[in-house]
Amino acid sequence: PGPLAESTVDIHVTGLPIDGKLINACSPPAQKAIHQLNLRGTIDADVTLYRPPGPGHKHQPHLKGRLHDGTVTCVQFPYELRDVNGLMEWDSEDWTFQRMTATHGTTQVWGGGSFIKRNGGLLDMRLVAKDASFESEELYYALPEAMQQLTREFEPQGRFDIDTHIRWTPGTIPVVDIHQLDLKNDSIKLRSFPFPFYGVTGRVSVMNNPNMNQRDIIITGLTPNQGLTAKHGDDKNIELRGSGEYYPHGEWHISLDKLTVDDLDTGNRFRKALPNTLRAFFEATDPRGHNISADGRLALRGTPGPREMMVTAKWDIDIYHSGTSITAGVGLDDLFGRVNLNGEWNGEAIMGTGWLDLDSVTIDGYQLTDIAGPMYFQNEQFIIGSRAVASDEKAAVGPTAPDDQDRVTAKFIGGKLVLDGIATLDENNAYKIKIHIKDGRVERYTERYAPKQKQLRGVINGNVVFEGRGSDPNSFRGRGNISINPAALYELPVILQMTKALSFLPPDKTAFDRAFVKFESTKHEYFFQQIDLAGDAISLRGRGRMRQSDGALDLDFYSTQPRNKLPVPIVGNLAAGLTENWVYVKVTGTTADPKINQSVIPRLDGLGRSLLGILGPQQPTQRPTNANRGRIQPRR
Numbered sequence: 001p002g003p004l005a006e007s008t009v010d011i012h013v014t015g016l017p018i019d020g021k022l023i024n025a026c027s028p029p030a031q032k033a034i035h036q037l038n039l040r041g042t043i044d045a046d047v048t049l050y051r052p053p054g055p056g057h058k059h060q061p062h063l064k065g066r067l068h069d070g071t072v073t074c075v076q077f078p079y080e081l082r083d084v085n086g087l088m089e090w091d092s093e094d095w096t097f098q099r100m101t102a103t104h105g106t107t108q109v110w111g112g113g114s115f116i117k118r119n120g121g122l123l124d125m126r127l128v129a130k131d132a133s134f135e136s137e138e139l140y141y142a143l144p145e146a147m148q149q150l151t152r153e154f155e156p157q158g159r160f161d162i163d164t165h166i167r168w169t170p171g172t173i174p175v176v177d178i179h180q181l182d183l184k185n186d187s188i189k190l191r192s193f194p195f196p197f198y199g200v201t202g203r204v205s206v207m208n209n210p211n212m213n214q215r216d217i218i219i220t221g222l223t224p225n226q227g228l229t230a231k232h233g234d235d236k237n238i239e240l241r242g243s244g245e246y247y248p249h250g251e252w253h254i255s256l257d258k259l260t261v262d263d264l265d266t267g268n269r270f271r272k273a274l275p276n277t278l279r280a281f282f283e284a285t286d287p288r289g290h291n292i293s294a295d296g297r298l299a300l301r302g303t304p305g306p307r308e309m310m311v312t313a314k315w316d317i318d319i320y321h322s323g324t325s326i327t328a329g330v331g332l333d334d335l336f337g338r339v340n341l342n343g344e345w346n347g348e349a350i351m352g353t354g355w356l357d358l359d360s361v362t363i364d365g366y367q368l369t370d371i372a373g374p375m376y377f378q379n380e381q382f383i384i385g386s387r388a389v390a391s392d393e394k395a396a397v398g399p400t401a402p403d404d405q406d407r408v409t410a411k412f413i414g415g416k417l418v419l420d421g422i423a424t425l426d427e428n429n430a431y432k433i434k435i436h437i438k439d440g441r442v443e444r445y446t447e448r449y450a451p452k453q454k455q456l457r458g459v460i461n462g463n464v465v466f467e468g469r470g471s472d473p474n475s476f477r478g479r480g481n482i483s484i485n486p487a488a489l490y491e492l493p494v495i496l497q498m499t500k501a502l503s504f505l506p507p508d509k510t511a512f513d514r515a516f517v518k519f520e521s522t523k524h525e526y527f528f529q530q531i532d533l534a535g536d537a538i539s540l541r542g543r544g545r546m547r548q549s550d551g552a553l554d555l556d557f558y559s560t561q562p563r564n565k566l567p568v569p570i571v572g573n574l575a576a577g578l579t580e581n582w583v584y585v586k587v588t589g590t591t592a593d594p595k596i597n598q599s600v601i602p603r604l605d606g607l608g609r610s611l612l613g614i615l616g617p618q619q620p621t622q623r624p625t626n627a628n629r630g631r632i633q634p635r636r
Contacts, residue, residue: 006053014044033095033115041070063090076174077166079142081109093117107132123168130161144176150246158186178206192302192311195273202228237262250304259298263291275311284425290323314344328382328423334362343377350377373408384408385420396434415440429470436463458487473523484515494594498585501596511535524548551591559583
């Protein structure tokens with residue numbers, strides 16, 4: 001035919017093995033592609049050898065056929081596939097694979113791909129696997145190093161479906177993107193936060209970052225409606241959605257724009273999983289009782305350290321309490337409602353702000369409702385209300401006091417409480433709480449906390465400060481002043497017995513219509529620096545103490561100037577002889593059974609003079625101590 005002849009040769013082969021003989025007969029590019037895939041098996045193929053017209057042209061082979069009973073173990077992704085079947089085509093330079101099926105153990109695999117010779121060569125494959133296992137060592141070692149690190153950090157266990165895209169150019173590191181990773185009731189335990197999560201279900205993608213080093217990995221949820229759900233205990237659910245990045249040097253970021261946790265148990269197993277500093281915070285606050293739930297956003301960063309991974313965090317989360325108890329200096333029990341927390345943990349300290357929006361909380365047996373206001377965390381300090389008031393930079397009341405909207409407010413016994421407090425969340429757990437009560441009702445107090453006390457009424461205003469260290473009862477100290485005006489306290493046993501003892505008084509249930517108390521206290525005892533009982537007929541000023549364990553009393557009262565002078569000798573001639581003819585009342589016994597001793601004294605003693613303040617400023621009083629508690633002896 002001559003050198004200008006055009007020719008075509010068609011060959012059909014059946015059962016042709018892909019072995020050394022066939023590979024050696026192929027062109028160098030074809031040999032390279034087969035070696036990269038470690039391709040073996042048997043093919044049924046149509047081979048065409050085409051020579052275009054003109055001098056110097058060679059036959060160009062073209063193969064199109066079906067591979068069956070093959071094996072593939074890609075050098076750059078050494079995950080062996082068996083029972084490989086599918087269509088393959090080779091045009092003397094490029095390979096394509098279509099409608100491929102294979103198995104790896106019990107895992108079913110589908111896929112396809114190509115090897116393009118131009119521009120240095122490009123292997124491009126897509127593999128879809130069903131019911132693969134995280135425990136597969138072959139899969140683990142087939143992954144690039146960055147994904148192996150990711151697997152080691154999260155320690156997944158269980159089975160999954162996966163849609164993988166593999167790209168490789170000779171002389172470079174392969175790029176493996178996981179477009180879809182469907183988790184099927186798996187478990188995950190983060191190495192730097194070894195708190196196990198079970199029943200993990202959902203879809204994520206694990207992609208290389210195209211804008212950074214190709215070994216940097218991006219982890220995302222695919223759609224706003226898809227994410228992960230998990231369990232952290234018996235039927236306790238977690239739902240999360242977000243994205244993350246993992247870097248070859250071990251650093252990782254996770255940003256969750258949706259995090260919902262139901263009934264989190266913050267007990268020992270959870271606390272042991274926390275880094276040391278964060279664990280100390282939970283040990284200090286000790287959330288207990290009913291579990292908590294949470295909803296919000298969370299960002300985590302893990303940075304490799306010399307000994308362990310350092311995890312930092314930022315959050316904007318709503319915490320929901322349904323009967324929780326915590327310690328914030330004082331014990332807070334039966335919390336119901338929401339607390340918003342917005343802050344960060346830098347690996348050493350917690351810093352941030354928050355907002356209380358609680359339905360109710362119980363403090364030392366007293367229930368507060370509708371609690372609202374700001375809170376702050378900084379350098380192991382926990383502050384509620386005004387920072388300036390809590391740190392003694394501003395007064396709690398008066399013209400310089402902050403507005404109530406900048407403080408924590410609550411409802412209590414029909415009135416309003418304004419609270420400011422500070423606590424240190426360390427081994428001392430020192431605390432100081434300032435409380436201002438406005439327009440509380442005596443009748444609401446007795447209805448709830450002293451139901452046996454009937455027909456007591458009045459409006460309560462005052463200021464109280466409590467301070468101490470943690471749960472140590474001996475460190476507790478309190479001080480403050482309480483006024484009741486108007487007051488109807490006749491049925492109070494102490495008032496009732498004193499009124500009966502003062503026989504010259506008219507039988508009026510409002511003999512004392514105003515009351516004022518200035519006090520200091522310990523966990524064991526009240527020390528009353530000043531008690532004023534004011535009425536139209538007579539007014540009394542007293543001082544003394546009361547033991548909390550049994551209500552034992554030791555009180556001294558002296559009469560003062562009444563609002564309406566009566567023709568009673570003991571209060572006559574007040575202007576002429578300021579220290580003559582006074583009523584003295586001694587109260588002992590207990591609050592439930594007081595004993596009254598009343599007498600007329602011609603001249604005030606030193607105690608009376610100091611108490612009434614007629615000899616100048618009152619002398620400093622001794623703070624209550626354990627040593628002088630024994631002075632009170634309950635009557636038998």
